[in-house]
Amino acid sequence: MERMILYPGCLVLSRFHEYELASRQILSKLGIEALDMEEFCCCGSSLVSGVRDDWINLPAYSLARAERLGMDIITLCGSCTNVFLRANFYLEKDPSLLERANSRLERLDLGYAGTTTVRHIVEILVDRVDEIRESVVSPLNFNVALSHPCQIMRPSEILPEQDTLSFQAMRGIVSALGAEVVDYPAETDCCGSTILLFDRAMALKVGKRKLESAIEGGAEMISVCCGNCLLLLDRYQSQMELKNGGRRMPLISLPQLIGLALGFPQDEMGVFRH
Amino acid sequence: MRIEIPKECDQCMKCVDCCIITQMDGYSIASELNELSGDGAWNCANCWRCIEVCPRAVDIFGFMIQRRKDEEIPELIRRGIDGIFRKGFWFGDSQFNEVRGLFGLPAVRFLGREKVALLMADEGEGS
Ligand code: SF4
Numbered sequence: 306m307e308r309m310i311l312y313p314g315c316l317v318l319s320r321f322h323e324y325e326l327a328s329r330q331i332l333s334k335l336g337i338e339a340l341d342m343e344e345f346c347c348c349g350s351s352l353v354s355g356v357r358d359d360w361i362n363l364p365a366y367s368l369a370r371a372e373r374l375g376m377d378i379i380t381l382c383g384s385c386t387n388v389f390l391r392a393n394f395y396l397e398k399d400p401s402l403l404e405r406a407n408s409r410l411e412r413l414d415l416g417y418a419g420t421t422t423v424r425h426i427v428e429i430l431v432d433r434v435d436e437i438r439e440s441v442v443s444p445l446n447f448n449v450a451l452s453h454p455c456q457i458m459r460p461s462e463i464l465p466e467q468d469t470l471s472f473q474a475m476r477g478i479v480s481a482l483g484a485e486v487v488d489y490p491a492e493t494d495c496c497g498s499t500i501l502l503f504d505r506a507m508a509l510k511v512g513k514r515k516l517e518s519a520i521e522g523g524a525e526m527i528s529v530c531c532g533n534c535l536l537l538l539d540r541y542q543s544q545m546e547l548k549n550g551g552r553r554m555p556l557i558s559l560p561q562l563i564g565l566a567l568g569f570p571q572d573e574m575g576v577f578r579h
Numbered sequence: 580m581r582i583e584i585p586k587e588c589d590q591c592m593k594c595v596d597c598c599i600i601t602q603m604d605g606y607s608i609a610s611e612l613n614e615l616s617g618d619g620a621w622n623c624a625n626c627w628r629c630i631e632v633c634p635r636a637v638d639i640f641g642f643m644i645q646r647r648k649d650e651e652i653p654e655l656i657r658r659g660i661d662g663i664f665r666k667g668f669w670f671g672d673s674q675f676n677e678v679r680g681l682f683g684l685p686a687v688r689f690l691g692r693e694k695v696a697l698l699m700a701d702e703g704e705g706s
Pocket residue numbers: 587588589590591592593594595609612613632633634635636637639
């Protein structure tokens with residue numbers, strides 16, 4: 306079994322238990338043993354742009370922990386992924402920054418050489434899409450719209466060179482489950498969730514536009530693969546007054562959706578808790 | 580206060596056109612670059628679409644960082660920072676591990692206050 310460190314991030318660890326549970330089960334089904342961070346620390350994603358200059362020490366800590374074990378990190382959230390990729394990018398570009406981060410890590414008996422690979426779970430899944438396709442026991446016969454974890458794909462300057470991710474990744478996986486992937490105009494728009502930190506009304510407007518665009522496109526449900534998308538589009542949906550004949554638009558994380566098609570019991574996939 | 584626009588920027592509005600916030604009639608950092616508002620420093624989803632569309636490779640990220648330093652940190656971010664310094668966790672949830680246990684998820688151990696303090700810059704250096 307391949308071993309990797311699972312880094313769900315603060316938001317998923319505390320708010321999206323079904324998503325985390327399903328991720329662990331699908332990874333295990335694919336032969337990946339997901340180990341936990343021994344002592345978890347926030348990735349610092351909300352401190353990056355102008356909040357604290359020492360933000361990089363936070364991701365450097367988790368990267369160093371994984372490096373010591375010689376394992377990749379798997380993330381479940383676009384924001385965590387983005388900050389880890391950004392940290393690796395800056396630390397590689399600027400040796401003095403790496404030196405400064407290491408002077409802090411040393412205090413915790415750690416050090417970082419810059420070798421940890423960080424992969425969002427979509428990337429792990431798309432690499433194994435054939436195996437997923439072959440394991441489908443109940444093909445999904447509904448129309449699914451996708452909200453992509455956009456922060457794992459932008460900005461391109463911080464992405465690793467042989468990056469395989471694109472907005473096609475989730476499409477390939479969901480199609481392999483038998484579902485019809487719906488096209489809709491707002492598909493590649495950011496869901497807007499992180500705006501919640503500054504302007505809730507604006508976040509709701511952005512989320513509503515995305516959901517209504519998916520509804521117009523004929524979606525019966527929306528699949529996501531990011532804690533932030535779940536937060537805004539699911540938990541805040543009731544505040545959006547959607548034009549959908551009074552119905553909620555069901556949201557499901559990609560690992561839960563895979564679990565359904567692979568015949569995992571629905572309660573194990575947390576579907577009814579959602 | 581005068582906002583200094585990066586010299587590479589020719590105010591072509593491409594970043595404004597692609598931004599989900601300006602599309603919803605709000606002001607974002609893209610609005611500031613185009614001198615439409617001085618109120619957009621924080622309003623951003625970090626989707627970095629503006630960076631992808633900019634034809635002149637303007638350092639929009641760097642501009643945002645500079646602009647935010649002139650402004651107050653929003654309340655919810657302040658609270659998150661407190662959480663990080665408390666134990667290495669953004670939220671202040673009580674019964675966090677008990678709830679995880681109900682879902683059959685493993686308990687989480689956090690880095691803890693002392694170690695976070697060792698990791699981060701000394702008081703006054705960090706921001
Ligand atoms: S897209 Fe680039 S050049 Fe055009 S206004 Fe925005 S920052 Fe300036």
